[in-house]
Amino acid sequence: MPRFQYEAITYTGATVNNTLEANSKAELIAQLQQMGYWPTQVVEEGEALETKAKQLFSFGTRKIKSAEVEFFTYQLAALINAHVALPRALEVTLEQITNPELNRIISQVKYDVEHGATFNAALEQHPKIFSDLYVNMVKAGEAGGVLGEVLERLAEFAERQRLLKNQVVSALFYPAILFGLMVIAVIVLMILVIPKFTEMFAEFNQDLPLPTQILMSVSGAFANFWWLGLLAITVIATFLRQYLRTENGKVMLDRIKLKIPLVGPVFSTFAIVRFTRTMATLLENGVRMLPALKVVKDTIGNKVYSNIISDAEREVEQGSTLSRELGQSKDFPTLVTHMIAVGEESGEPVNMLSKLSEYYDMEIRKNLERLTSSISPLVILIMGLMIGFIAVAMILPIFEAQQIIGSG
Numbered sequence: 459m460p461r462f463q464y465e466a467i468t469y470t471g472a473t474v475n476n477t478l479e480a481n482s483k484a485e486l487i488a489q490l491q492q493m494g495y496w497p498t499q500v501v502e503e504g505e506a507l508e509t510k511a512k513q514l515f516s517f518g519t520r521k522i523k524s525a526e527v528e529f530f531t532y533q534l535a536a537l538i539n540a541h542v543a544l545p546r547a548l549e550v551t552l553e554q555i556t557n558p559e560l561n562r563i564i565s566q567v568k569y570d571v572e573h574g575a576t577f578n579a580a581l582e583q584h585p586k587i588f589s590d591l592y593v594n595m596v597k598a599g600e601a602g603g604v605l606g607e608v609l610e611r612l613a614e615f616a617e618r619q620r621l622l623k624n625q626v627v628s629a630l631f632y633p634a635i636l637f638g639l640m641v642i643a644v645i646v647l648m649i650l651v652i653p654k655f656t657e658m659f660a661e662f663n664q665d666l667p668l669p670t671q672i673l674m675s676v677s678g679a680f681a682n683f684w685w686l687g688l689l690a691i692t693v694i695a696t697f698l699r700q701y702l703r704t705e706n707g708k709v710m711l712d713r714i715k716l717k718i719p720l721v722g723p724v725f726s727t728f729a730i731v732r733f734t735r736t737m738a739t740l741l742e743n744g745v746r747m748l749p750a751l752k753v754v755k756d757t758i759g760n761k762v763y764s765n766i767i768s769d770a771e772r773e774v775e776q777g778s779t780l781s782r783e784l785g786q787s788k789d790f791p792t793l794v795t796h797m798i799a800v801g802e803e804s805g806e807p808v809n810m811l812s813k814l815s816e817y818y819d820m821e822i823r824k825n826l827e828r829l830t831s832s833i834s835p836l837v838i839l840i841m842g843l844m845i846g847f848i849a850v851a852m853i854l855p856i857f858e859a860q861q862i863i864g865s866g
Contacts, residue, residue, distance in 0.1 A: 462486050462502050466495035483570070487579040500583065522560045522587055524620055530555065530564065531613040538606035545572050563587055576600060590753045591736055598744040608743050615739055622731065622822065626724060629826040633833045640841040647848055649684070652677040659855050667858070669851040705761075712761040716789070720829050727822040729760040730794060731815055733767070738811035748775055762789060780807075793817075 462483065466474050474495060480486035483500050530551055537547035548568040555561045563584050570580035578597035581588040592612060599608030656674050659666060666674070680687075701707040715725045736757055740750040748771065755767040770783035781799035784790045794814060801810030 460502050462500055464490065464500045466490050482573070483575070483579075483583065485574075487575060500579075522557055522563075524616060526555070526557055526560055527587060528613055528616040528620065530560070531609050531616065535606050535609035535613055538609060544577060544605075560587070577605070589757060591740070591757050594740060594745055594749065594753050595743050598740075602744050604743075611739060611743070615735065618735070618819075619732070622728065622819070625823070625826055626728065629724075629830050630721075632830070633837050636834065636837040636841065640837065640844065643841075644844060644848075645680070648677045648680040652848070652852070653681055655852055664855075664859070667851070667854040669847065670855050673848060673851040708761045709765065712763075715760070716762060720832055724822065724825045724829060725760065726789070727818050727825055729758055729763045730791070731818045731822060732758050733763065734794070734811045734818065735815035738808050738815055741811070742808045747780070751780075766790065 460481075461477055461479050463477050464475070464486065478486055478489065480489060483502070486500055533551045533554060534547055537550055538544065542550070545568060548564060548571065552561060552564055552568065555564060567577075567580040567584070570583070571577055576597075577600055578593050581596060582593045595608050595612055596605065599605040602608075652673060656677065659670070659674070698707075702711050712725075716722045718725075733754055736754050737750055740753060741747070745753070751767055751771040751774065755764045755771065758764050758767065766784065766787045766789060770778075770780060773783045774780055779799070779802055781795050781802055784798065785792075785795040797810045797814050798807065801807035804810075
């Protein structure tokens with residue numbers, strides 16, 4: 459009988475890791491549910507290593523886009539709401555999926571469902587495609603008999619998140635292009651153009667202006683020691699890459715993101731939107747507070763906020779309130795904590811969280827407008843100053859030489 463490693467959440471919200479023997483994953487999941495556990499991951503011993511090996515030696519696998527999962531969810535929701543049985547609904551959606559990898563995964567989900575597994579248990583075997591939020595909401599929908607409605611909300615939630623992410627990327631795209639062009643232009647001038655002027659200035663036999671000396675020194679360093687700079691950048695990038703994979707590195711990077719002028723408010727507001735919207739969606743669909751916090755802290759997308767929620771989760775488990783614990787942090791605006799407190803007192807936290815998500819959704823649009831209206835002129839100004847400095851440094855020696863010739 460195969461042995462499975464599992465991770466599960468107890469009714470108190472605590473996490474349990476252990477191994478058990480069972481004939482199949484579906485049987486083990488059923489056993490865990492009878493024990494009062496909420497399985498979040500079930501892997502057969504040796505399967506994880508085999509999966510990694512397959513990924514290492516597989517080529518040409520098409521990546522599954524979030525929009526494809528979103529479309530699958532919309533289709534499945536429509537079929538379930540039309541009272542089509544789940545196995546049949548999965549079979550119909552399979553005919554519409556063009557991505558071979560997603561088709562394979564949904565086929566496996568369909569097989570597991572047909573052989574006794576619950577839909578959420580079948581989905582959680584594919585954590586890279588179906589997040590904890592997705593699985594937990596499906597579980598709540600199955601328990602409440604409203605799977606179709608839950609899937610529809612999931613699809614709408616995913617669409618909002620995708621559109622919001624696209625807005626952020628679009629807002630930063632144009633400034634990034636400008637900055638890239640500026641860097642390329644300066645490198646070309648330093649390596650190809652300025653050395654030719656340096657040879658010409660050497661024939662003047664006169665002291666060069668300070669801006670010209672500075673520019674020529676920098677250009678000489680570029681031309682003669684570019685390999686050293688490239689080596690240094692490679693070493694630093696490798697070190698940073700390794701460090702940013704650690705817990706401290708991730709927290710440091712996310713903290714820096716929040717402190718960047720103009721861009722920081724966008725990252726902060728984006729995290730708050732994800733927190734409030736995800737919490738509202740989970741609580742509205744019957745997920746209790748502690749499991750909801752456990753899901754949110756892994757889906758918020760920022761380690762600073764994730765750690766705050768993790769600390770709040772532990773205190774809430776001991777009897778505290780969410781608003782009180784979030785109020786201890788300077789990173790959560792007072793509006794958020796006060797609105798959540800009102801929701802807790804009135805017994806309508808979902809309503810308050812929904813209003814907060816709508817408010818901060820509008821705020822992030824305003825922040826994006828401010829970002830695009832401010833950062834593009836700033837990049838152009840920096841570009842103009844750098845190119846202007848180079849031009850002045852090149853023209854000054856010629857101008858002084860003409861004056862000497864004219865006075866002579």
